[in-house]
Amino acid sequence: MGKAIKTESSFKKIDSHTLEVSKREIQPEAVVAKYERKFIEEQIIAIQKQKDEFVAARDKEIQECNEILAQMDALNITVKP
Numbered sequence: 001m002g003k004a005i006k007t008e009s010s011f012k013k014i015d016s017h018t019l020e021v022s023k024r025e026i027q028p029e030a031v032v033a034k035y036e037r038k039f040i041e042e043q044i045i046a047i048q049k050q051k052d053e054f055v056a057a058r059d060k061e062i063q064e065c066n067e068i069l070a071q072m073d074a075l076n077i078t079v080k081p
Contacts (some may be wrong), residue, residue, distance in 0.1 A: 005026075006026040006028070007023050007025055009021060009022065009026045
């Protein structure tokens with residue numbers, strides 16, 4: 001592991017404002033990895049903890065946004081037309 005995946009890019013001018021970029025991964029040789037069961041079990045626990053923390057942070061942000069919208073409603077602040 002640790003080898004960067006090589007890519008091949010091609011470019012095509014669509015018009016005077018747009019460039020199309022196509023990228024294709026050049027597949028490296030097969031990578032073989034060995035895992036111990038304890039490591040994988042610990043990974044699942046760590047990943048789940050990170051996921052739970054991420055979701056909790058997003059839930060807090062949504063709550064804050066809803067509180068701000070409630071204040072905007074109370075003050076009759078609306079969307080610009």
